[in-house]
Amino acid sequence: MKKEYTCIICPNGCELEAEIEGTEIIAIEGAACSKGTDYVRQELVDPQRNIATSVLVANGDIPLVSVRLSNPIPKAEIFAVVNEIKKVKLTAPVMLGQVIIKNVLGLNADVIATKQVGVKRVS
Amino acid sequence: MAVINKEVVIVGGGPAGLAAAVQLRNKGINDIVILEREKQLGGILRQCIHDGFGLTRFKQTLSGPEYSARFIDQVAAMNIEYITDTTVIDITPGKKVIAVSKAGLLEYQAKAVVLAMGCRERTRGAIGIPGTRPAGIYNAGVAQAYINLHNTMVGKEAVILGSGDIGMIMARRMTLEGARVKAVFELQPYPSGLPRNIEQCLNDYGIPLHVSHTITNIKGHSRLEGVTVSQVDENLKPIPGTEKDYACDTLILSVGLIPENELSLACGVELDERTKGAVVDENYQTTVPGVFAAGNVLQVHDLVDFVSLEAEALADSVVEYITAGRLPGCGIRITTDAAVSHTIPQQISGGKDVKISLRVRKPLKNCVIDVLQGETVIKTIKLKKAIPAEMIQFKLEQAALKSTDTIKVVVK
Numbered sequence: 023m024k025k026e027y028t029c030i031i032c033p034n035g036c037e038l039e040a041e042i043e044g045t046e047i048i049a050i051e052g053a054a055c056s057k058g059t060d061y062v063r064q065e066l067v068d069p070q071r072n073i074a075t076s077v078l079v080a081n082g083d084i085p086l087v088s089v090r091l092s093n094p095i096p097k098a099e100i101f102a103v104v105n106e107i108k109k110v111k112l113t114a115p116v117m118l119g120q121v122i123i124k125n126v127l128g129l130n131a132d133v134i135a136t137k138q139v140g141v142k143r144v145s
Numbered sequence: 146m147a148v149i150n151k152e153v154v155i156v157g158g159g160p161a162g163l164a165a166a167v168q169l170r171n172k173g174i175n176d177i178v179i180l181e182r183e184k185q186l187g188g189i190l191r192q193c194i195h196d197g198f199g200l201t202r203f204k205q206t207l208s209g210p211e212y213s214a215r216f217i218d219q220v221a222a223m224n225i226e227y228i229t230d231t232t233v234i235d236i237t238p239g240k241k242v243i244a245v246s247k248a249g250l251l252e253y254q255a256k257a258v259v260l261a262m263g264c265r266e267r268t269r270g271a272i273g274i275p276g277t278r279p280a281g282i283y284n285a286g287v288a289q290a291y292i293n294l295h296n297t298m299v300g301k302e303a304v305i306l307g308s309g310d311i312g313m314i315m316a317r318r319m320t321l322e323g324a325r326v327k328a329v330f331e332l333q334p335y336p337s338g339l340p341r342n343i344e345q346c347l348n349d350y351g352i353p354l355h356v357s358h359t360i361t362n363i364k365g366h367s368r369l370e371g372v373t374v375s376q377v378d379e380n381l382k383p384i385p386g387t388e389k390d391y392a393c394d395t396l397i398l399s400v401g402l403i404p405e406n407e408l409s410l411a412c413g414v415e416l417d418e419r420t421k422g423a424v425v426d427e428n429y430q431t432t433v434p435g436v437f438a439a440g441n442v443l444q445v446h447d448l449v450d451f452v453s454l455e456a457e458a459l460a461d462s463v464v465e466y467i468t469a470g471r472l473p474g475c476g477i478r479i480t481t482d483a484a485v486s487h488t489i490p491q492q493i494s495g496g497k498d499v500k501i502s503l504r505v506r507k508p509l510k511n512c513v514i515d516v517l518q519g520e521t522v523i524k525t526i527k528l529k530k531a532i533p534a535e536m537i538q539f540k541l542e543q544a545a546l547k548s549t550d551t552i553k554v555v556v557k
Contacts, residue, residue, distance in 0.1 A: 028344040032200050033448055035340030037530070052529075071345065074194045074208055075321055076293060085296045088194035090208050097349065104321050118214055136194060136208040 027065060031057045038062060070094035074136070075107055077122060082114035082139040089122055093131040107133055114141045146252050152176035152467055154242045154255040156233045156408065159188020161440025162261035163216035164453040168460035170223045174467065178253065179220070179227035180244050186220065186227060187213035188263055189286065190449065192293045195314055197341075201450035212449060236260075236412040238433050257463045260409055260423065260431070260438040261456065264445055266311075267401040274306075276363025279370070285311040285399040289318070298322060300395025304372050305329040306360050310338040310447070310534075312399020317346035319397075326350070327391055330358040330374055332381055335508045337401075339447060339534050359383060360396070369394055402445045412436060419487035420444045426475035426492040427499045428462035429455070434471065437463055444489050444502060447536050451502075458500070477546075482555040484509075486533070495546050502538050505531045505556055516541060517553045531556065 027038040038058050041048040045066045050059050064070055072094045076086040095103060103126055110122055116139040123133040152174055155162045158181030166179050185191060190198070193209030200206055203215065220227060231246040242253040266284040283291070283299055289311065291297040301324050305312045308331040316326045329347060334357045336343055347354055355374075361383050362373035371392040375383035404422035406414075415424045415432040423431040423438040430437050439459040440452045466472050475492040481503070489502045505512075509531045516524040523545045531537060541552075 028340045030341040030345045033197070033339055033341060033535075035344070037340065054529075071349065072196050072206070073321065074196055075318075076194060076296075078296065084294065086294065088208060088210050088293065090194070090196050100321070118211065137191075137210040138214070 027062050029053065029058045029061045031061050042066065069097040071097050071100060073100055073103065075104055077107060077110050077112055077135075079116055079139045080111065080113045081142050082112075082116070083142050084137075084139055087112060087116045087139045088136045089133050090136050091126070091131040092134050095126075095129045095131050099127065099129060102127060103129070103133075112139075114139050146250055148241075149178075149251065149253050150176075150255075151178050151253050152256045153178075153259060153463060154240075154253045154257075155179045155259040155261055156236070156242070157181065157188065157261035157263060157440075157442070158183075158186040158227055158229070159261065159263050159440065160190055160213060160216065160449050160452045161263070161442070161456040162188070162259065163213065163220055164456035165259050165261060165439065165460045165463075166225050166227075167216060167219045167223065168457040169463060170225055172460065172464040174464060177225055179225065180231050180233050180242070181227060181229045182232045184229050186217050186229065192286070192289045193314075194293050195318070198449050201448065202453055209449070216453070233408060236408050236436070238413045238436075240435050256435065256467050258412075258436045259456075259459065259463065260414075260436065260442050261440050262405040262408065262442045264402040264404050264441040266398070267403055269398060272398075272400055274360050274363060276372075277365060279363070279365035279368050281365070281369030281394050282363070282396045282398065285309065285315045285397050288315050288395075288397055292318060292322060298324070299397075300324060300369075300393075302327065302393045303395040303397055304360075304374075304391050304393045305397045305399060307331060307399035307401070308336040308338050308343070308354060308356075309399035309401065310342050312397055313338050313342040313346040315397055315399070316352050317350060319395075320350045320352070324395070326352050327393060328352065328374075329354045330360065331356045332359045332377060333357070334379075335532070337534055338399075340532075361388060363396070369396055372396060402441065404442045404445065406442070409438065409442070414438070417487060417491060420489065422489075424491045425489065426472075427490045427494060427497070428465070428472050428475070429459035429490070430462060430466070430472055430475075435466060437466075444487070444536075447534060451536060451538070455502075477549050478551045480551055480553050482553065484556040485554055488554050493541075493552075495543065495549055498540055498542050500538055501541050501554065502536055503554060504533055504536055506533060508532045509556065512556055514539065515555050515557070516545070517555065518547050518550045521547055523547055523552075 074090040190209035190213040198212040235243040361375040376387040514526040
């Protein structure tokens with residue numbers, strides 16, 4: 023069966039045309055690099071995505087810290103993970119790279135801060 | 146007001162300004178100041194919390210804040226002076242820079258000025274959408290700032306006009322925050338953002354994209370209540386009878402970016418009708434000697450990695466300018482045919498290899514870029530695909546040049 027994909031691994035966004043049998047790739051065309059094949063294989067078996075959102079910070083110089091996952095997670099778990107992240111409240115300071123939730127929902131990915139939030143200055 | 150002398154004044158502390166500052170310092174220029182309007186450095190990357198930045202530059206995928214932090218950390222480590230909460234209000238052709246800061250008015254006399262002010266979003270007014278003027282209509286980047294910086298949700302049921310990258314990224318972001326995004330409508334017959342964003346921001350969340358559509362009415366008084374959408378013909382004119390109503394409380398506009406050029410104009414910098422940014426030569430020097438431009442203030446980029454690289458190339462030229470007092474003349478003009486929207490630079494010297502950036506006007510498959518001098522093809526690049534969303538860059542070797550005649554870049 024022929025199937026079309028848009029690779030999301032890099033900004034090239036290669037348009038891939040793959041010949042597929044079950045979960046096996048027979049042939050693939052249109053990929054500018056080897057990552058295209060890996061991407062299609064993953065899409066067939068278990069599509070993975072990274073997500074970014076933000077977490078409330080008390081007493082910070084800004085009200086939110088941006089967060090992302092250290093690794094992609096199964097696409098089907100995105101909303102479960104977002105809900106888990108929403109439960110968290112932090113207090114400043116927050117460091118860039120700080121682990122906010124370790125191994126979120128047992129998916130082998132940590133939620134990490136992508137911004138530094140300093141303590142609100144009292145003036 | 147005491148005049149402060151500086152070798153280089155950089156206007157804007159976003160990815161272009163930061164990369165230029167670091168590269169200038171690397172090349173031995175110590176007397177630099179970055180002037181930033183916001184409270185923090187980082188520019189628009191502060192609110193771009195999604196990942197996908199830095200693949201070209203750092204070989205890994207980072208969020209916007211992480212990408213900018215790499216440069217901000219270097220600026221701090223190198224003790225490069227920067228002033229935030231400071232708005233530049235005037236730049237003169239003599240390279241005086243006037244800024245308003247919390248400490249009052251500041252006047253700098255620079256040897257060279259770097260324009261790195263980025264771009265702004267095209268608005269509802271600019272594209273002339275009819276209807277009432279209720280609350281609930283946001284530019285995509287404004288909605289992004291509300292949600293990602295100010296902890297304010299913009300609405301519950303949204304429609305998006307324009308398939309620019311920021312609009313698609315906001316479609317995903319709002320969905321993750323519990324809103325329902327009903328559809329994205331695009332005027333052109335093809336999407337205007339990157340294919341990967343159509344995939345991971347729209348398709349992943351079941352958000353339909355309708356090309357050749359536009360909004361023909363806006364309804365609601367205090368708050369937006371709905372929009373009317375129509376199909377458009379090949380001349381982009383709405384087709385009567387195709388109207389469809391969508392109830393929504395939020396309309397997100399992602400209808401293009403325009404270089405931020407008020408200061409460039411005040412300084413007397415010549416602008417390019419097509420890029421809406423400055424006309425520059427191969428040194429990123431504008432038509433005002435000693436005034437340089439790079440990043441989204443020069444041309445709207447698809448990737449921040451290319452903004453950083455452009456700003457670093459600019460910094461190399463600034464060093465040369467300060468050291469030598471002037472740069473070689475750039476008498477060879479670069480023109481394009483109708484299939485190419487523009488090139489950067491617009492003028493070159495013919496004395497060195499140059500990087501040419503361009504965009505195509507329409508999606509093309511298996512196309513060829515030809516560089517001509519007169520009737521002679523001096524370089525050919527073959528591409529599997531070219532789309533307006535992606536900036537194309539190639540190197541034009543000095544050795545390829547046949548004369549000082551005008552160069553023409555054509556795509557077929």
